[in-house]
Structures are given as C-alpha cells and as structure tokens.
Amino acid sequence: MSLAHDGSATAGQTLTFLALGGSGMRAVEPLLHLCALGLGPRQLRLVLIDPDQSNAAVKRATELIDLYVRTRRALAEGGTVAGYFGTEVVDAVGSDRVWSPIADDENLPDARFATRVDRTLMRGQGEPLGNLFDLLYAERVRRMDLGMGFRGVPSIGTVFMNRLREEAFFAQLLANAQSNADTLFFAVGSIFGGTGSAAFPVVGRALADGVRGQGGANGIAGVPPHRIGGAVLLPYFTLPAPATPDAPDGGPRPETTLFAQNAAAAMPTYTAGHAGYGALYVLGDAMPREQDGNEVGGERQQNRAHYVELFAALAALDFAAGGGADPAGRFPLFRATAVAGKEVRWGDLPVDDAARRRLMGGIVAAHTVLTLFRPDGASNPALHDELRGVTWLRLLKLEGGAFQERSGALDGLARFYARTWTWLSELERSDPGCHLTRWEGRAPTQVRPDELIAGHHLPGSAGRRRHHVFHVFRHWNEAAFHRRAETGFPGFLQTMRDGSEAYARARFPESSHPHGAA
Amino acid sequence: MLQSVIYAWKVTGSISVNCPGGFSGKSGIVAGASVQAAYYLNALAWAAAIVILVLACYLTAQASLDRGFVVKWWMYWAAAVLVGFLLPLAVLSLAPLKLAAGSCGGARPGMPVHMSFTQIFPSMVAWAIWAFAAFPLLSLLLTRLAGWHPASRGFFHYRGCPWPRWNPFAS
Numbered sequence: 001m002s003l004a005h006d007g008s009a010t011a012g013q014t015l016t017f018l019a020l021g022g023s024g025m026r027a028v029e030p031l032l033h034l035c036a037l038g039l040g041p042r043q044l045r046l047v048l049i050d051p052d053q054s055n056a057a058v059k060r061a062t063e064l065i066d067l068y069v070r071t072r073r074a075l076a077e078g079g080t081v082a083g084y085f086g087t088e089v090v091d092a093v094g095s096d097r098v099w100s101p102i103a104d105d106e107n108l109p110d111a112r113f114a115t116r117v118d119r120t121l122m123r124g125q126g127e128p129l130g131n132l133f134d135l136l137y138a139e140r141v142r143r144m145d146l147g148m149g150f151r152g153v154p155s156i157g158t159v160f161m162n163r164l165r166e167e168a169f170f171a172q173l174l175a176n177a178q179s180n181a182d183t184l185f186f187a188v189g190s191i192f193g194g195t196g197s198a199a200f201p202v203v204g205r206a207l208a209d210g211v212r213g214q215g216g217a218n219g220i221a222g223v224p225p226h227r228i229g230g231a232v233l234l235p236y237f238t239l240p241a242p243a244t245p246d247a248p249d250g251g252p253r254p255e256t257t258l259f260a261q262n263a264a265a266a267m268p269t270y271t272a273g274h275a276g277y278g279a280l281y282v283l284g285d286a287m288p289r290e291q292d293g294n295e296v297g298g299e300r301q302q303n304r305a306h307y308v309e310l311f312a313a314l315a316a317l318d319f320a321a322g323g324g325a326d327p328a329g330r331f332p333l334f335r336a337t338a339v340a341g342k343e344v345r346w347g348d349l350p351v352d353d354a355a356r357r358r359l360m361g362g363i364v365a366a367h368t369v370l371t372l373f374r375p376d377g378a379s380n381p382a383l384h385d386e387l388r389g390v391t392w393l394r395l396l397k398l399e400g401g402a403f404q405e406r407s408g409a410l411d412g413l414a415r416f417y418a419r420t421w422t423w424l425s426e427l428e429r430s431d432p433g434c435h436l437t438r439w440e441g442r443a444p445t446q447v448r449p450d451e452l453i454a455g456h457h458l459p460g461s462a463g464r465r466r467h468h469v470f471h472v473f474r475h476w477n478e479a480a481f482h483r484r485a486e487t488g489f490p491g492f493l494q495t496m497r498d499g500s501e502a503y504a505r506a507r508f509p510e511s512s513h514p515h516g517a518a
Numbered sequence: 519m520l521q522s523v524i525y526a527w528k529v530t531g532s533i534s535v536n537c538p539g540g541f542s543g544k545s546g547i548v549a550g551a552s553v554q555a556a557y558y559l560n561a562l563a564w565a566a567a568i569v570i571l572v573l574a575c576y577l578t579a580q581a582s583l584d585r586g587f588v589v590k591w592w593m594y595w596a597a598a599v600l601v602g603f604l605l606p607l608a609v610l611s612l613a614p615l616k617l618a619a620g621s622c623g624g625a626r627p628g629m630p631v632h633m634s635f636t637q638i639f640p641s642m643v644a645w646a647i648w649a650f651a652a653f654p655l656l657s658l659l660l661t662r663l664a665g666w667h668p669a670s671r672g673f674f675h676y677r678g679c680p681w682p683r684w685n686p687f688a689s
Binding site for chain 1: 580581582583584585586587667668674675676677678679681682683688
C-alpha cells in the first residue's frame with residue numbers, strides 16, 4: 001500500500017466512509033484529523049453503524065464530527081476553505097447520526113435478542129421455528145442485550161444488518177453514486193468481533209447489489225466493485241481477563257482467545273470476493289495491544305487510539321487517491337504494507353513524500369495555533385501585541401484586530417487541534433507505539449517547534465539551535481510573499497499551510513537522521 | 519555644541535598640542551593634513567561600524583519579528599552608540615598626527631604628536647549622537663527598501679522593526 005497523493009489527488013473526490021462497529025468508529029477519528037491537516041478528499045460522507053449507541057467510541061467520533069463541522073463552518077465565513085479543513089464532512093445518516101441495525105425496535109424497552117426476533121410469538125405453527133432458534137442460540141446468547149453490541153457473535157448481527165437495504169439514507173447514497181461517478185465507498189470494520197464482522201460482508205454486498213424495487217417502485221442499481229473498497233481489521237488488540245465470565249446482562253463477552261479464530265473463519269469470504277469489495281486492505285498487528293479494560297460496551301468502553309486505526313484511515317485515503325480500484329482489474333485487489341520493527345515511525349507510514357510532508361506541516365501548524373494563537377487552548381490576550389509588525393500579517397493586509405473578529409474560527413481551530421494533539425500523544429504512548437512524535441505527554445507550549453517531529457533532527461549547529469514559533473513565522477513570511485494575491489483570513493489559512501510545510505521541509509528534511517532522537 | 523556635532527567628521531580649527539621632547543612647556547600646532555586624515559579615517563571607521571552592526575543585527579537572526587528581536591535591536595542600538603563614543607578615542611588617539619612646520623620653535627616638523635583626551639572627547643560625544651540617530655535611520659531605510667523582498671533575509675523577516683515594533687515592553 002502506498003498512499004501516493006499529497007491531498008491534491010483526492011481533492012475532487014467524494015468518499016463515503018462507512019464506520020462499522022467500535023473499531024470502524026475509532027478509524028473515524030484519525031480520518032477527521034487527516035482531513036483537518038489537509039489530506040482529505042473534497043467531500044467525506046460519513047455513515048456510522050453501531051447498535052451500541054452509548055459506546056465511548058461512538059460518542060468520541062460524533063463529538064469530533066460536530067467539532068470538525070463547526071470549525072469548518074467558522075473558517076468558511078467570508079470565503080472558501082482550502083487546505084486545512086478543506087474536506088466538507090457530511091453526515092449521511094441524517095439526524096440520527098449513527099445508524100443502529102436494531103433501531104427499528106428501539107421503542108421497545110427490552111433489547112434482548114430473543115425479544116427482538118419475537119421469540120415469544122413463535123408459538124403454535126411457529127413452534128418449529130422457535131425450537132430451531134433455541135437450538136442455534138444458547139440461552140445466554142438469547143438473552144443478551146443488543147443495545148450493547150453483538151459482542152463477538154456476528155451471526156446475530158447479520159440478521160439485523162440486512163435492514164440497511166431498507167433504509168432511506170442508504171437508497172439516497174446509492175442514488176447519489178449513480179449520478180456522481182466520482183463517488184467512492186470505503187468501509188472499515190474488524191472481522192474478529194461482533195458488529196464489524198456482521199456488518200462488513202453485508203455492507204459490501206448491499207452496495208454492490210443495490211436496492212430492489214418494491215411495490216412498483218424502481219430499484220436502484222448497485223455500485224461497480226471498483227468503487228467499493230474496505231479495510232478489514234484483523235486482531236490488533238486483546239482484552240484483559242474480565243472480572244466475571246458473563247456480561248452484566250448474563251450474555252457473553254467478547255473472548256480474546258476466539259479473535260484469531262473468528263478472523264481466520266471470516267477471511268475466505270473476502271478472499272473469494274463474495275462480499276462485493278473491489279479492493280481490500282487487510283490490517284493487523286503481530287503484537288496486539290491489551291486494552292485498558294474489558295467492558296462489554298457503553299460509555300466505559302474507552303480505548304486509547306491505535307496506529308492500526310490510523311492505517312485504516314490512510315487506506316481509505318489511498319483508495320480515494322487512486323479513484324478506486326482499476327475497473328479492468330480482477331477483484332478483489334489486496335493491498336499490503338509492513339512495519340519495520342516493533343514501533344511505527346514516519347518511514348513506516350504508507351504515504352508518499354508529499355503526503356508525509358503535508359502531515360508534518362499540519363502538525364507544525366497545529367502546534368503554532370496551540371502555542372501562540374491559543375496557548376494550550378486558552379485565549380491569548382497579548383496576541384495583538386505579539387503579532388504587531390510581523391511580516392506575513394502585513395503582506396496579508398491583516399490587522400491584529402482581524403483575529404479578534406475571527407476569534408470563533410480560531411477557537412474552533414484550537415479546540416480541534418487540541419484533540420489532534422491528544423490523539424497523537426495517545427498514539428505515541430501506545431504499545432506498540434506510533435512514534436511520529438516525541439512529546440512525552442507535554443502540553444503544546446512545552447514543546448519547541450524543532451522537536452515536534454520524532455526521528456528527524458539536523459546535525460551540527462542547525463540542530464542545536466532552539467526554535468520557537470517565530471522561527472516558523474519566517475517560513476510563513478515567505479509563503480505570504482508568494483501568495484500576495486490572496487489576502488485576509490483565507491490568505492492566512494493558505495499561508496499557515498504553505499509556511500508550516502516549508503518549515504517542516506527545512507527543519508525535518510528527508511536527509512536528516514530518520515531514527516535519531518528528536 | 520550643535521556645530522561640533524554636525525561637523526564632528528572634520529577639523530573645525532587648528533589643534534594645539536604640548537610640544538614634544540626638549541621643547542616641553544611650549545604649545546605647538548598639529549599639521550592640518552594629518553589631522554584631516556585622522557578625522558576621515560575616524561568617519562570611515564564609524565560608518566563601517568554602524569553598517570556592520572545593522573547588518574549583524576538583522577542578518578544573524580534566524581526567526582521572525584518578536585519581542586526577543588526588539589530587545590536585541592535595542593542592544594545593538596546601544597552598542598552602536600557605545601561604538602560611536604569609543605571609536606574616536608581609539609582612532610584619534612592612535613592616529614599618526616604630525617607637528618606642523620614652524621611650531622614649537624626649533625622642533626623638527628613632522629614629529630609625531632598625540633591629541634589629549636579632552637581634545638578627543640567632544641568628537642566622542644558628537645559621533646555617539648550621530649550613531650544614536652544613524653542606527654535606527656539605517657534600520658528603517660534598509661527594512662523599507664531592501665526588506666520588500668525575501669532575498670534580503672533579515673530585513674524582510676524583521677521589517678516591522680524599528681517601526682512599528684520599536685518598544686520591547688509592548689508585549
């Protein structure tokens with residue numbers, strides 16, 4: 001896998017990203033961060049699928065989507081947004097935000113599996129069906145609360161996932177795909193757990209098949225396979241031993257010992273091309289990280305970010321950058337990449353130099369926002385004075401007061417980038433670590449610009465010179481000079497991107513020590 | 519005083535010195551040509567020093583305009599005033615001045631003589647005042663003229679200094 005784009009290749013694409021279950025949901029976060037750092041497509045349509053709507057991953061993803069949308073809207077006031085936050089993020093599901101396959105029945109207070117399939121009605125003529133149901137599903141499975149997800153039992157989830165074909169938003173997605181040939185679909189989900197495993201094959205098949213016409217209504221044709229991609233996540237984490245063997249509702253818990261077995265059983269469906277996907281990215285880790293807790297679902301199921309989720313987001317962008325799979329190719333196409341050593345470093349990211357540079361520049365820009373404009377996220381009352389006479393400000397014909405007028409946009413930018421900072425810090429502290437940074441838990445104001453990127457340091461005196469944010473501004477000055485036609489706040493956003501990338505290019509060159517201490 | 523500041527670079531009158539050697543106790547006159555050469559040398563050294571200080575201030579900095587640079591600029595300005603003050607002392611006291619012909623009675627013309635500190639001091643004050651004015655003026659001029667293009671490096675990146683960013687206590 002090689003993400004051969006610098007953001008420009010995806011600029012015209014519409015990518016519909018389907019996040020399936022907890023792992024898919026956690027891939028939304030890196031995807032949004034990448035979009036905020038200027039690596040996203042023109043439009044990103046998000047479809048979040050999870051029956052466990054109170055899950056911490058769902059909450060985290062929806063909060064970040066809201067923050068992204070609000071920030072982009074604030075930045076767009078008075079001009080278009082290009083570069084950072086250039087991707088328009090659209091909630092494809094609608095007001096419900098997250099589609100739950102059991103949502104139709106959510107007016108029922110009882111979310112137990114047996115209740116949701118109307119086991120109590122399987123009497124009389126339906127008795128054989130009831131007996132078959134009892135035979136196939138153990139008592140503890142029959143009474144499991146589906147509101148907490150499918151918990152490593154994908155066979156249950158598949159029963160409900162097919163309801164997707166009846167959803168209006170799904171029909172709308174297919175209709176849009178018919179009218180816009182640039183629209184691509186990409187699904188991410190784990191195939192060793194419950195919800196992702198249940199949804200992944202159904203979603204791919206539903207996209208490829210389309211919707212059948214019913215009651216005289218016309219159907220909607222499916223999407224060609226080369227426009228459907230997906231990332232299947234193999235076991236990349238394990239769970240600690242639970243305090244009790246059963247979940248609080250008496251139902252089963254996901255079992256780590258079955259993860260590899262589940263994945264191995266599911267893979268043939270995909271290798272044989274039965275799931276409708278034109279391209280598949282298979283991601284996993286040979287040394288799965290043990291999660292902090294073993295929660296069945298809900299708000300307490302809080303897991304730290306993992307680099308595999310970042311790779312899943314990069315896979316989606318890679319798929320979009322290539323405009324989908326080759327239409328003339330044999331499907332499914334498989335993409336593979338490898339990480340050298342235990343830890344993930346810049347050289348391991350499956351992206352080309354331009355995208356890597358853009359990502360580094362984005363980190364520099366985020367740090368600048370969190371250091372000067374909004375130090376550690378707080379407001380800076382001295383900002384006007386600190387910027388007085390600065391060259392880029394003059395070239396952009398911006399007065400110091402311009403930032404007071406656009407304080408809402410800067411606040412949003414700072415809030416989002418603070419989340420980006422936290423996310424990158426989590427990746428850094430994870431085990432296996434994703435050592436793109438070497439911040440060691442420090443706040444943005446405690447990190448100098450020249451130590452932002454791990455593993456790239458300049459030898460000699462240039463490497464010893466301590467930088468601060470005004471060293472970055474030197475590159476902003478030159479960027480503003482070359483962009484003099486674009487002034488005002490839109491010019492500021494462009495200058496921030498170009499200048500920060502120029503700083504990254506100068507300070508963290510490819511020729512610098514790739515694995516040295518930063 | 520004003521006149522001495524304005525004409526600090528050149529000789530404004532004949533300079534008398536104590537006669538050297540066996541003619542001590544008498545007053546002689548320093549040869550005008552040697553005095554003029556010393557003052558020209560002093561003017562050139564002063565101009566070079568101010569230009570070097572301005573260039574060093576702007577071109578050795580590696581960042582963009584911030585409070586740190588404004589403080590640095592003030593320090594260089596103070597250094598320019600100090601250099602303007604001390605340079606005449608060094609140049610004029612070490613300059614090879616010669617005794618004018620016919621002064622000091624029978625003393626040989628061209629004998630080496632030196633100006634006293636009290637004779638040099640007005641020039642020191644005058645050149646210091648010139649340095650006080652020249653450093654910010656040259657800074658302003660170069661940041662305005664050369665600073666429009668990034669190739670001028672520091673003059674581009676610090677074009678906001680000295681104006682409007684001359685006050686280091688503003689932020």
